[in-house]
Amino acid sequence: MKNNNNTPRQSSFKKFCRKLSPERKDSSREIQQHSSSNVDDKNRDLEAVFAYLDANRDGRISAEELQKSFTTLGEQLSDEEAEAAVKLSDTDGDGMLDFEEFAQLIKRDDDVFTEEEKKMELKEAFRLYISEGEECITPRSLKLMLKKLGESRTTDDCKVMISAFDLNADGVLSFDEFALMMR
Numbered sequence: 001m002k003n004n005n006n007t008p009r010q011s012s013f014k015k016f017c018r019k020l021s022p023e024r025k026d027s028s029r030e031i032q033q034h035s036s037s038n039v040d041d042k043n044r045d046l047e048a049v050f051a052y053l054d055a056n057r058d059g060r061i062s063a064e065e066l067q068k069s070f071t072t073l074g075e076q077l078s079d080e081e082a083e084a085a086v087k088l089s090d091t092d093g094d095g096m097l098d099f100e101e102f103a104q105l106i107k108r109d110d111d112v113f114t115e116e117e118k119k120m121e122l123k124e125a126f127r128l129y130i131s132e133g134e135e136c137i138t139p140r141s142l143k144l145m146l147k148k149l150g151e152s153r154t155t156d157d158c159k160v161m162i163s164a165f166d167l168n169a170d171g172v173l174s175f176d177e178f179a180l181m182m183r
Contacts, residue, residue, distance in 0.1 A: 043103075050102050052150070060096035062086070126178050137162065137173040 053061045053069050063082035070077040077085075086097055089105035097105065131141040139158035146153050153161075162173055165181040173181070 046103050046106060047099070048149075050099050053102075060094070060098050061102060062096050122179055122182060123175070125182075126175050129173075129178070136175075137178060139171070 050061065051057075053065055055065045055068065063079070063086045066085060067077050067079065067082040070082075085105070086095065089097060089101040091101055091104075092098070126137070129137045129141055129145045131138065131144065134141060139155045139162060142158040142162060143153055143155055146158070159171070162171065163169075165173060165177050167177055167180070168174075
């Protein structure tokens with residue numbers, strides 16, 4: 001029963017994490033750190049998402065914090081779903097997720113998505129970084145999204161980040177360039 005009932009919740013939770021910082025799976029990277037090791041990048045990304053979810057900064061995520069974070073980003077999560085997501089990885093039985101438990105929850109969900117679902121999630125993530133009426137990630141749209149995620153960057157910083165993956169040197173990231181960056 002636990003696996004059947006929790007698989008959709010894991011997917012919702014994974015989708016939420018991707019909204020905070022796209023592509024949480026084995027292809028996670030900070031844009032400006034593309035030469036860093038993938039393990040460090042994944043941990044940094046997970047730490048950023050964990051810090052966002054841990055509203056009271058006590059080093060643990062409650063079901064209530066999880067639910068409020070979903071609401072903040074326009075997602076719905078019932079009390080039952082929030083409790084189930086926490087219980088899924090709460091190995092010490094305290095009813096909360098510490099960072100290690102949170103990381104296990106994310107890692108456990110990596111294999112749930114099919115290739116088509118992964119592509120759809122990547123497209124959703126890409127759309128978060130583009131401004132209305134645009135078809136690519138511009139330095140301005142990247143700056144706006146990073147600000148929403150709590151990272152203050154200058155437009156010049158964003159130009160440098162984009163240039164690291166801008167294969168055709170047009171100053172913006174197309175979906176294909178974004179997808180390549182996320183691998």
